[in-house]
Amino acid sequence: MARRQVTLAEVAQHAGVSLATASRVLNGSTRQVSDLLRDRVVETARKLGYLPNASAQALARNSTALVGLIVHDISDPYFSSIAAGVTRVAEQAGLVVVLGTTGRSPDREVELFSTLRAHRARAVVLAGSRTTDRAASARLAAEIEAFTGQGGRVACVSQAKFPTDTVVPANRAGARSLAEKLASLGHRRFAVLAGPSDLLVSRDRLAGFRAGLTDAGLTLLDANVVHGALTRDGGHQAAHELLARDTGTTCVFAVNDVMAMGAMAAFREHGLRVPEDVSIAGFDDIPPLRDLVPALSTVRLPLEDMGERAARLVLDEGRDEPRTVRVAGEVVLRESTTTPAGTGSA
Amino acid sequence: MARRQVTLAEVAQHAGVSLATASRVLNGSTRQVSDLLRDRVVETARKLGYLPNASAQALARNSTALVGLIVHDISDPYFSSIAAGVTRVAEQAGLVVVLGTTGRSPDREVELFSTLRAHRARAVVLAGSRTTDRAASARLAAEIEAFTGQGGRVACVSQAKFPTDTVVPANRAGARSLAEKLASLGHRRFAVLAGPSDLLVSRDRLAGFRAGLTDAGLTLLDANVVHGALTRDGGHQAAHELLARDTGTTCVFAVNDVMAMGAMAAFREHGLRVPEDVSIAGFDDIPPLRDLVPALSTVRLPLEDMGERAARLVLDEGRDEPRTVRVAGEVVLRESTTTPAGTGSA
DNA sequence: CCTTTCCAGGAAAGCGCTTTCCGCCACACC
DNA sequence: GGTGTGGCGGAAAGCGCTTTCCTGGAAAGG
Numbered sequence: 154m155a156r157r158q159v160t161l162a163e164v165a166q167h168a169g170v171s172l173a174t175a176s177r178v179l180n181g182s183t184r185q186v187s188d189l190l191r192d193r194v195v196e197t198a199r200k201l202g203y204l205p206n207a208s209a210q211a212l213a214r215n216s217t218a219l220v221g222l223i224v225h226d227i228s229d230p231y232f233s234s235i236a237a238g239v240t241r242v243a244e245q246a247g248l249v250v251v252l253g254t255t256g257r258s259p260d261r262e263v264e265l266f267s268t269l270r271a272h273r274a275r276a277v278v279l280a281g282s283r284t285t286d287r288a289a290s291a292r293l294a295a296e297i298e299a300f301t302g303q304g305g306r307v308a309c310v311s312q313a314k315f316p317t318d319t320v321v322p323a324n325r326a327g328a329r330s331l332a333e334k335l336a337s338l339g340h341r342r343f344a345v346l347a348g349p350s351d352l353l354v355s356r357d358r359l360a361g362f363r364a365g366l367t368d369a370g371l372t373l374l375d376a377n378v379v380h381g382a383l384t385r386d387g388g389h390q391a392a393h394e395l396l397a398r399d400t401g402t403t404c405v406f407a408v409n410d411v412m413a414m415g416a417m418a419a420f421r422e423h424g425l426r427v428p429e430d431v432s433i434a435g436f437d438d439i440p441p442l443r444d445l446v447p448a449l450s451t452v453r454l455p456l457e458d459m460g461e462r463a464a465r466l467v468l469d470e471g472r473d474e475p476r477t478v479r480v481a482g483e484v485v486l487r488e489s490t491t492t493p494a495g496t497g498s499a
Numbered sequence: 500m501a502r503r504q505v506t507l508a509e510v511a512q513h514a515g516v517s518l519a520t521a522s523r524v525l526n527g528s529t530r531q532v533s534d535l536l537r538d539r540v541v542e543t544a545r546k547l548g549y550l551p552n553a554s555a556q557a558l559a560r561n562s563t564a565l566v567g568l569i570v571h572d573i574s575d576p577y578f579s580s581i582a583a584g585v586t587r588v589a590e591q592a593g594l595v596v597v598l599g600t601t602g603r604s605p606d607r608e609v610e611l612f613s614t615l616r617a618h619r620a621r622a623v624v625l626a627g628s629r630t631t632d633r634a635a636s637a638r639l640a641a642e643i644e645a646f647t648g649q650g651g652r653v654a655c656v657s658q659a660k661f662p663t664d665t666v667v668p669a670n671r672a673g674a675r676s677l678a679e680k681l682a683s684l685g686h687r688r689f690a691v692l693a694g695p696s697d698l699l700v701s702r703d704r705l706a707g708f709r710a711g712l713t714d715a716g717l718t719l720l721d722a723n724v725v726h727g728a729l730t731r732d733g734g735h736q737a738a739h740e741l742l743a744r745d746t747g748t749t750c751v752f753a754v755n756d757v758m759a760m761g762a763m764a765a766f767r768e769h770g771l772r773v774p775e776d777v778s779i780a781g782f783d784d785i786p787p788l789r790d791l792v793p794a795l796s797t798v799r800l801p802l803e804d805m806g807e808r809a810a811r812l813v814l815d816e817g818r819d820e821p822r823t824v825r826v827a828g829e830v831v832l833r834e835s836t837t838t839p840a841g842t843g844s845a
Numbered sequence: 846c847c848t849t850t851c852c853a854g855g856a857a858a859g860c861g862c863t864t865t866c867c868g869c870c871a872c873a874c875c
Numbered sequence: 876g877g878t879g880t881g882g883c884g885g886a887a888a889g890c891g892c893t894t895t896c897c898t899g900g901a902a903a904g905g
Contacts, residue, residue: 158649160891171855176893184894185853202645207618208563209891211554212860222598228583228803230576230787237574240600249614252568252598254586268595272553299548303504385790411787418790441576441757441787444731444764457574506861517885522863530864531883555861558890850903858895865888873880 159203168197179205211273220467221269221277223253223262229384229411230439231456235280235310238460246468248275255281259289266296270303276467278460280310282354290314308467310459312353313477318466320459320478324354324436325361327452327482331406331434332365334484339492340404340432344377346391346416348408352383358408358436377402381412388412392419403431403493410435410442410451417449417489432490436482448487455480505549514543525551557619566813567615567623569599569608575730575757576785577802581626581656584806592814594621601627605635612642616649622813626656626806628700636660654813656805658699659823664812666805666824670700670782671707673798673828677752677780678711680830685838686750686778690723692737692762694754698729704754704782723748727758734758738765749777749839756781756788756797763795763835778836782828794833801826 165175170190177184178194186194197203211217220243224232240250251274253265262279269277277300283290297307297315308318335343345362348355363373377400381391388407392415395405407413413435417427425431427447435442438453462478511521516536523530524540532540543549557563566589570578586596597620599611608625615623623646629636643653643661654664681689691708694701709719723746727737734753738761741751753759759781763773771777773793781788784799808824 158891162891172892173855173857173894174853177854180893182893187853190854204613204617206558206891207614208554208557209860210893212552212558212862213891213893215860215893217554226583227573227586228576228579228786230574230579233574233576233579233582236579236598237572237600240573240598244600249618250598252582252586252596254583254590267550268553271550272595385786414787414790417792421792439787440574440731441760441785444760446763446767446792504861508861518862519864519885519887520883523884526863528863533883536884552861555890556863558892559861559863561863561890846905848903848905850901852899852901854898854900856895856897858893860893861890863888863890865886867884867886869882869884871880871882873878875876875878 234456242464328361336369388415580802588810674707682715734761
């Protein structure tokens with residue numbers, strides 16, 4: 154147990170070469186080493202089971218192979234899809250992914266960033282909606298600034314709030330065009346199950362949806378907007394709240410699929426059929442829900458792809474000015490939305 | 500840009516103390532430092548924005564705060580749920596999670612382990628079914644042995660195949676008791692959508708199911724076992740294959756929920772109603788599918804909890820003998836299974 | 846044949862920390 | 876007042892690597 158690890162020095166000694174030569178052989182340096190010595194070193198290393206000490210290398214080189222990935226909740230399909238994209242690209246590039254979860258706490262976000270900075274991570278992908286909290290935002294901005302100042306790269310998947318590379322989903326435009334399509338189905342009375350009001354993603358999708366209705370000459374009543382957590386239970390609760398208000402809407406937009414799912418359950422409990430009694434649409438098109446019955450109308454976001462794009466941005470050693478990649482959302486109308494029956498009842 | 504990071508030496512100098520004292524103050528060492536100096540160091544560190552270099556600490560201390568987490572596919576709810584449990588516990592313990600994904604390649608598993616070893620990770624949680632591949636298994640065993648020999652701890656979430664702590668879901672028992680319940684509903688002709696035949700999880704669940712049927716005096720025909728990938732598409736394809744064979748089964752068991760979901764889609768495409776025409780059950784009870792319609796009968800596994808348990812095992816500095824934690828699966832019969840109608844048609 | 850040039854190999858200086866070991870001082874005890 | 880004793884501060888030796896710089900010899904050029 155606990156036998157010491159084989160060091161480069163031991164390899165060098167066994168091979169009868171200097172430390173420098175051994176190092177040059179065992180990690181593509183620019184310098185040449187004769188085939189004779191090279192073979193001897195490689196062979197010795199193999200025989201001894203040499204494995205470089207990553208910490209020592211990081212210290213000596215002043216750089217690591219670490220890439221941070223910060224998400225709110227890894228069990229949420231939205232984030233796990235993005236994570237899949239990020240890890241694929243990172244691992245392909247020979248990097249190691251460090252996963253941090255915030256549980257939606259902005260402070261934890263800052264804390265994680267700081268940890269990543271202490272580890273001299275080469276880059277960080279920060280996924281998850283920004284909030285309206287100025288103070289928290291400023292603290293994070295300072296951390297990001299410190300990180301980039303230290304030579305690290307940062308990419309966000311969310312709103313472009315910081316001077317970093319950012320992958321921005323078209324929340325507004327997607328919701329807007331969804332609203333228009335829904336309106337053109339004949340719906341007149343809409344409700345929105347919005348996420349927490351301090352989350353930009355909620356605001357943007359709500360605003361976009363409202364704009365789409367306006368385009369169609371309709372108005373979204375404030376009484377028909379119910380806020381709730383961006384979770385299954387949040388949607389479930391918000392839907393119940395909406396039903397309690399009895400606003401007679403025929404079509405409900407949940408700002409993300411997970412909430413839509415919860416809402417569908419709530420409607421079902423209430424004896425309402427989807428889409429006959431009430432139409433419902435979500436946003437994101439998360440993969441595990443693709444086979445839902447009735448199939449959920451939504452705005453499809455290429456989540457894995459977004460993760461990949463973010464990772465590529467952050468690993469691209471190139472240019473310095475922050476780049477913004479806008480990702481369009483594609484409205485997919487499926488079975489959960491239809492033309493309104495008689496008078497809505499929700 | 501790229502301004503150098505503040506070092507301990509600078510802090511020490513500014514505070515007018517030795518490196519040793521600064522170090523002792525800024526990381527709970529056992530040694531005492533007078534309040535006067537302590538305050539001076541702390542204040543200086545704060546002012547200078549000192550952040551310890553994790554690589555340097557790791558090198559000097561010969562230990563890190565890294566915990567590895569190896570999964571097949573982070574976007575699979577099975578793994579992302581486990582990951583959520585692991586990260587929660589690890590982060591609570593002040594550790595940093597390194598995420599590695601294998602894409603179901605045993606070699607990649609070994610590779611990741613080796614990387615983690617190079618990084619001197621303190622522990623690794625390895626989630627995901629073991630296979631029947633002796634050679635790959637041996638390679639992994641060697642890696643694990645090297646890792647533990649170096650002082651690292653390992654826990655698996657799967658079958659107890661290595662001399663390490665292991666969280667073992669009751670695949671056999673769960674499937675067996677599911678089979679019994681299904682049989683008692685009146686079904687006589689069963690089919691199984693099994694995963695890849697070289698995966699122990701498939702084998703165990705299949706074997707358990709078969710045993711349960713035997714208990715009920717029934718037999719599972721080999722023609723009614725279709726293998727496929729443990730994915731939505733795998734289930735979809737396997738179901739189609741089953742339909743092509745036209746075996747007249749009334750009840751189908753998919754060895755995991757994701758496959759069950761794909762199978763349900765396939766049946767739907769084929770004009771079969773679930774559960775009227777065919778009953779279907781899965782395994783795992785992954786959270787995003789809890790609101791499915793019809794609700795999926797399955798064997799519930801406390802996935803997040805399993806992740807937490809594994810993490811706790813691996814972080815518990817205690818005892819040396821490998822511990823095995825068995826996790827029971829709870830059969831949950833929901834709407835997707837019912838008593839067979841007339842003669843089955845699938 | 847001598848001078849240059851080039852290149853591979855090695856010595857050694859770090860990288861930023863931790864920790865051992867030593868020394869000094871203050872205090873207590875006889 | 877002399878001798879222990881305990882504790883705190885600092886010097887310095889690593890931790891395992893990378894990389895600069897130097898050196899000697901071989902190849903090339905005059």
